[in-house]
Amino acid sequence: xxxxxxxxxxxxxxxxxxxxxxxxxxxxxxxxxxxxxxxxxxxxxxxxxxxxxxxxxxxxxxxxxxxxxxxxxxxxxxxxxxxxxxxxxxxxxxxxxxxxxxxxxxxxxxxxxxxxxxxxxxxxxxxxxxxxxxxxxxxxxxxxxxxxxxxxxxxxxxxxxxxxxxxxxxxxxxxxxxxxxxxxxxxxxxxxxxxxxxxxxxxxxxxxxxxxxxxxxxxxxxxxxxxxxxxxxxxxxxxxxxxxxxxxxxxxxxxxxxxxxxxxxxxxxxxxxxxxxxxxxxxxxxxxxxxxxxxxxxxxxxxxxxxxxxxxxxxxxxxxxxxxxxxxxxxxxxxxxxxxxxxxx
Amino acid sequence: xxxxxxxxxxxxxxxxxxxxxxxxxxxxxxxxxxxxxxxxxxxxxxxxxxxxxxxxxxxxxxxxxxxxxxxxxxxxxxxxxxxxxxxxxxxxxxxxxxxxxxxxxxxxxxxxxxxxxxxxxxxxxxxxxxxxxxxxxxxxxxxxxxxxxxxxxxxxxxxxxxxxxxxxxxxxxxxxxxxxxxxxxxxxxxxxxxxxxxxxxxxxxxxxxxxxxxxxxxxxxxxxxxxxxxxxxxxxxxxxxxxxxxxxxxxxxxxxxxxxxxxxxxxxxxxxxxxxxxxxxxxxxxxxxxxxxxxxxxxxxxxxxxxxxxxxxxxxxxxxxxxxxxxxxxxxxxxxxxxxxxxxx
Numbered sequence: 001x002x003x004x005x006x007x008x009x010x011x012x013x014x015x016x017x018x019x020x021x022x023x024x025x026x027x028x029x030x031x032x033x034x035x036x037x038x039x040x041x042x043x044x045x046x047x048x049x050x051x052x053x054x055x056x057x058x059x060x061x062x063x064x065x066x067x068x069x070x071x072x073x074x075x076x077x078x079x080x081x082x083x084x085x086x087x088x089x090x091x092x093x094x095x096x097x098x099x100x101x102x103x104x105x106x107x108x109x110x111x112x113x114x115x116x117x118x119x120x121x122x123x124x125x126x127x128x129x130x131x132x133x134x135x136x137x138x139x140x141x142x143x144x145x146x147x148x149x150x151x152x153x154x155x156x157x158x159x160x161x162x163x164x165x166x167x168x169x170x171x172x173x174x175x176x177x178x179x180x181x182x183x184x185x186x187x188x189x190x191x192x193x194x195x196x197x198x199x200x201x202x203x204x205x206x207x208x209x210x211x212x213x214x215x216x217x218x219x220x221x222x223x224x225x226x227x228x229x230x231x232x233x234x235x236x237x238x239x240x241x242x243x244x245x246x247x248x249x250x251x252x253x254x255x256x257x258x259x260x261x262x263x264x265x266x267x268x269x270x271x272x273x274x275x276x277x278x279x280x281x282x283x284x285x286x287x288x289x290x291x292x293x294x295x296x297x298x299x300x301x302x303x304x305x306x307x308x309x310x311x312x313x314x315x316x317x318x319x320x321x322x323x324x325x326x327x328x329x330x331x332x333x334x335x336x337x338x339x340x341x342x343x344x345x
Numbered sequence: 346x347x348x349x350x351x352x353x354x355x356x357x358x359x360x361x362x363x364x365x366x367x368x369x370x371x372x373x374x375x376x377x378x379x380x381x382x383x384x385x386x387x388x389x390x391x392x393x394x395x396x397x398x399x400x401x402x403x404x405x406x407x408x409x410x411x412x413x414x415x416x417x418x419x420x421x422x423x424x425x426x427x428x429x430x431x432x433x434x435x436x437x438x439x440x441x442x443x444x445x446x447x448x449x450x451x452x453x454x455x456x457x458x459x460x461x462x463x464x465x466x467x468x469x470x471x472x473x474x475x476x477x478x479x480x481x482x483x484x485x486x487x488x489x490x491x492x493x494x495x496x497x498x499x500x501x502x503x504x505x506x507x508x509x510x511x512x513x514x515x516x517x518x519x520x521x522x523x524x525x526x527x528x529x530x531x532x533x534x535x536x537x538x539x540x541x542x543x544x545x546x547x548x549x550x551x552x553x554x555x556x557x558x559x560x561x562x563x564x565x566x567x568x569x570x571x572x573x574x575x576x577x578x579x580x581x582x583x584x585x586x587x588x589x590x591x592x593x594x595x596x597x598x599x600x601x602x603x604x605x606x607x608x609x610x611x612x613x614x615x616x617x618x619x620x621x622x623x624x625x626x627x628x629x630x631x632x633x634x635x636x637x638x639x640x641x642x643x644x645x646x647x648x649x650x651x652x653x654x655x656x657x658x659x660x661x662x663x664x665x666x667x668x669x670x671x672x673x674x675x676x677x678x679x680x681x682x683x684x685x686x687x688x689x690x
Contacts, residue, residue: 068557145599189559198600198603212413214534214603214604223600224592225618231625232595232618232621234599247569247570248570251568251570251579254490254579255565256601257558257559258547258558258559259559273577276577277570277577280577
């Protein structure tokens, strides 16, 4: 055998060994991946998440993202947990109105309190933003930050939602918890970026999502440093400080995180600018929107599935069209999720 | 030997072994600790830091703090780096005025720009807060967040301070870098909580202090989400959003972190409320103030060392008295620090 042929034969053996190793790797990866996101059906949505993670963690690829820049942001209401028929925080506010009513006999005669106290659903359904602001000011302010968090904690430990009869913190979407875990296992820092109250969500974010308070960005009211009986406290004032919704979301992300997300998850027009801001960065970016098209297991609402517009979580037709044209992934709760809640198989 | 005496003798042997083990432990700890904070002289200040860390990390002690609650906050100007005779960010602003002057011929006739452009130190020394606001609005706004950060980066890479002829980022205090590292090695999450510009400090916080942008809390101006040539951007507006100084520091800490620090470091009345807020929590807390009493190696200023009040970093006599009465530790740069800068042995 001349040297030339010997090299060729050895090369052949080498190639065969490499091919076998490669096949083994692919097999192992495929197996490993069938165990990630177990509550997701196979399909474009699950594939988008897995492909994105493989891309940004592959050190040899052009889309590699160093761990310190792996930021993922999640809207909360309607994206991580149920927001229908009313946000949990709104339910908390209504419960507080009932609780505080004996100290405010004048509320019986004045809207928006009157409607709440008489359980006048028709009027409540028509509450304007400013009606809600009046309710929030009356129920969320005038106390220290610590007193407020204690109230939220107590309410969450007892209040149950009207349809599933579960604690609100049980109404989180199991598939989204798996996405949070999966991203975190791949070096991502996961943030909640919510239009809801920052101090409200921080009470349970660690316990429910494994997300610490400092990784919750949300709307806030003014707090004021004061001395109460000589002790420094932070008092919650009945005045809006920051609205973390719509164009406020990229502003909030820049303010609190100072980095552009590589992955962003939402479900409504409140998340539109966050997804646009995410996509405008270089390299691989993942933009996803949860579509509520499963009235049997959860809820179905919004123009994007041919239903009338609702006040909560508007997935408008325009947003749906933008998602299609920009290549954002729409998650169908009905088709993409094997299971919705941990409490229900 | 009766059983009673046997037990006593065994007990005695046991106690002796335990005492020996204890002595060994103490010896090992002492040795280990002589290698921590190498730029600190032995004394009350170094001891306060080391004792605090031992206390909060001792799982069997009553002062144990779980890692997720180990939060330490550091003021920047005058606490982590030189602030005299002017903050680095003010030097940046003045340099920007010179740079932008050709586009603003009217500045030659108008204060506060005129004084800056003619290098009229006497007038500049008397600049009011509103003079500085005019300068900040002219130099820090009207551009995207990314353009601003690029300007800061370029300036920091070139500008040198007038006394030491070093890049500003070299003017950090080596002993404080060691405290940051030491706390971090003991599970602390370290934050900068500065009256200076949040977006300014975030440019170099990772590189200089090992503190990522999301752990920098500071003052900020309004940013606005806009589309520039169809691309979403955040524009910096000439309008104050949040002042992270004095009573604003505990407010900022609650807003950005949502947890009360266990250790807080400052050097002026701007840090007073942060230290009070820190101390008002339960369990072991560490409050420290850097005193600028070393004109030879750094600077000496402030009423607390018998000098006139200065605009930057006021360590007032009242603050000094409060520190004494509340048991806060005052760090004497002169006595407690073996070395001040890394660039100078």
